[in-house]
Amino acid sequence: MPSASISGAGVVDAPRKAAAKPVSERFAGNLPKCLEDVLSTMFFAGVIGEISGGFDPDAPFFCAVVSFSGSVNGEMGLAIPMDVAADLAADFYGGDEGLEDRAVEYAVCELANIVCGATLSRSAPSAHVELTHPRLAEEPFLAGSQVRLFELMDGAVALSYRFDPE
Amino acid sequence: LSYRILIVDDSPAMQGIIARVIHLCGLAVDKVLKASNGSAALSVLENHPVDLIVTDINMPQSSGEDLVRHLARHERLRSIPVIVVSTDSTDSRVKQMMGLGAKAYLPKPFTAEQLKSTIEQVLGAVHA
Numbered sequence: 001m002p003s004a005s006i007s008g009a010g011v012v013d014a015p016r017k018a019a020a021k022p023v024s025e026r027f028a029g030n031l032p033k034c035l036e037d038v039l040s041t042m043f044f045a046g047v048i049g050e051i052s053g054g055f056d057p058d059a060p061f062f063c064a065v066v067s068f069s070g071s072v073n074g075e076m077g078l079a080i081p082m083d084v085a086a087d088l089a090a091d092f093y094g095g096d097e098g099l100e101d102r103a104v105e106y107a108v109c110e111l112a113n114i115v116c117g118a119t120l121s122r123s124a125p126s127a128h129v130e131l132t133h134p135r136l137a138e139e140p141f142l143a144g145s146q147v148r149l150f151e152l153m154d155g156a157v158a159l160s161y162r163f164d165p166e
Numbered sequence: 167l168s169y170r171i172l173i174v175d176d177s178p179a180m181q182g183i184i185a186r187v188i189h190l191c192g193l194a195v196d197k198v199l200k201a202s203n204g205s206a207a208l209s210v211l212e213n214h215p216v217d218l219i220v221t222d223i224n225m226p227q228s229s230g231e232d233l234v235r236h237l238a239r240h241e242r243l244r245s246i247p248v249i250v251v252s253t254d255s256t257d258s259r260v261k262q263m264m265g266l267g268a269k270a271y272l273p274k275p276f277t278a279e280q281l282k283s284t285i286e287q288v289l290g291a292v293h294a
Contacts, residue, residue, distance in 0.1 A: 041275040042183075092179065094186055106179040113177065114274045117224075117253020121273070125256050131224050133176060 023072045024163040026123035028146065031159060034119040035150060038111065044091040048151040055079070055140070055149050055156045062105060063137040064112035068120060071127035074163035076119075078112035079140035084155030109134035115159070168196035169289065170214065174207040174221035174233060175200075175251075184220055184251070184281065191282035193289070204233030216246060218289060223252040223263070234266045247288050251276065 021029075032050055039045040063079040080088070082104070089099050089107035113134050120129050141147050145160040173184045185198045199214055201207040205228035207219065219237075223230035230250060237243045247269040252259070255273035263271055269288045272281060 038275045041277055093182060103179075106177065110177050110179040114253050118255065118273070118275060121253065121255040126258065127256065128258065129254070131253070133226055 022163075022166050023120075023124045023127065024074075024166065027119055027161065027163070028148075030119050030122045031115075031148060031161075032150065034122060035115055035157070035159065038114045038118060039088075039152070042092060042114065043088045043107075043111065045088055046153050048153065051149045051151045051156065053149065054151060055158045056081070057140045057158075061085075061140055062108040063140050064105075064109040064134045065137045065142065066112050066116040066134050067132040068116065068129050069132075070129040072120070072124060072129060072163060072166060074161060075142060075145075076112065076116040076159065076161040077137060077140075077142045077145070078108065078115060079158040079160070080108060080111075081155055084152065084157070087154060105136060109136070116161075168194040169217040170197045170199065171195060171218045171220065171285075172199045172201065172207060172210060172214075172216045174202075174204065174219060174225070174230065176202045176222065176225040180222065180251075187278045187281045188285065190278070191285065193285065204228030204230060204236070207233050208236060211243060211246075218285065219246055219248045220285070221248060221250055223250060223254060223259070231263065231266070234263060234268055238267045247291075249284055249288055251281075 036047040039047055060082040061079050062082060062085045063077055065075055065077045067075040085104050085108050089104040090097060092107045117131055140158055141160040142162055145162040147158060147160045150157050171188055173181050175181050181200050188195055188198055199210050201210050203225040221230040221233055234248055249270045250263045250268045251272045251274060253274045260271045270284050272284050
C-alpha cells in the first residue's frame with residue numbers, strides 16, 4: 001500500500017515500472033490484491049479467494065458503477081449482496097448497527113470508487129484518469145464486461161469491468 | 167489549542183470516516199466542518215476560519231485541485247495546510263498536488279492510523 005507523501009518530511013513513492021502489457025491486462029492482474037487491500041484496510045474484511053460461482057444475481061444486492069476516462073476509458077461495477085454490504089458498511093462506519101439503506105449504498109459506492117481508483121493507479125501509474133462519481137445500477141454485472149467473483153469471509157462480491165479499446 | 171478542520175469530499179461515507187478518525191485520534195478539535203466539493207469548501211471558508219483542510223481530488227463541479235489552486239492565490243487562505251486524500255496514487259498526481267501547495271498526500275485505501283499520523287504531522291509542523 002502506498003504511504004503518505006508529506007511535504008518536507010515524507011518521500012514520494014518510488015517510480016513503479018509499468019510492463020508493456022495493456023492497462024486492461026494489468027488491471028485484471030492487480031484487481032484481486034487491490035480488492036484485498038481495500039477491504040482489509042478500510043472495511044476490516046478478508047478475501048478468501050477468487051471463485052468461479054457463488055454469487056446469486058437473483059438475491060437482493062447493491063451494485064455501484066464507476067466510469068473512468070482519460071488515458072484509458074471504461075467502467076467497473078461492484079455488486080454485493082445486501083446483507084453482506086450491510087455488514088461491511090457497519091465495519092466501515094465503525095460498528096454502527098442498523099444502518100439505513102442509504103448509508104449502506106454510500107459505503108458500497110465508496111468501496112467501488114476506491115477499488116477502481118486504486119487498481120487503475122497501480123495498473124497505469126503514469127496515466128491520467130478521471131473517475132466519475134459512483135452511481136447505483138440495477139443489474140449486477142456490466143454488459144459486455146469481464147466478471148470476477150471473490151469469496152469473502154461471509155459472502156461474495158462480484159466485480160465486472162470493461163475497457164474501451166486502447 | 168483546539169483545531170477547526172474542514173473535510174471536503176463528495177462521498178458522505180468518506181466524510182464520516184475522516185470525521186470519525188479526527189474525533190478518535192485525540193486531537194483537541196473545536197469543530198469539524200464538511201463540504202462536498204471545492205466551491206462549497208470556499209463558501210465555508212468565507213465565514214469559518216479553519217486550521218486544516220482534508221480534501222479529496224475528484225469531485226463534481228469543483229475539484230480538490232481547483233480548491234488548492236484557489237487557496238494558493240489568496241493571501242488569507244494560502245497558509246491553511248491541506249492534506250489530499252485520493253484513490254489516485256500516480257506519481258504525476260502526487261507531485262502535482264504537492265507542487266500546488268498541499269502539505270501531504272494520502273492515497274486511499276488508508277488506515278485510520280495513517281490518517282491520524284498524517285494529520286498530526288501536518289498540524290505539528292504548522293504549529294511547531
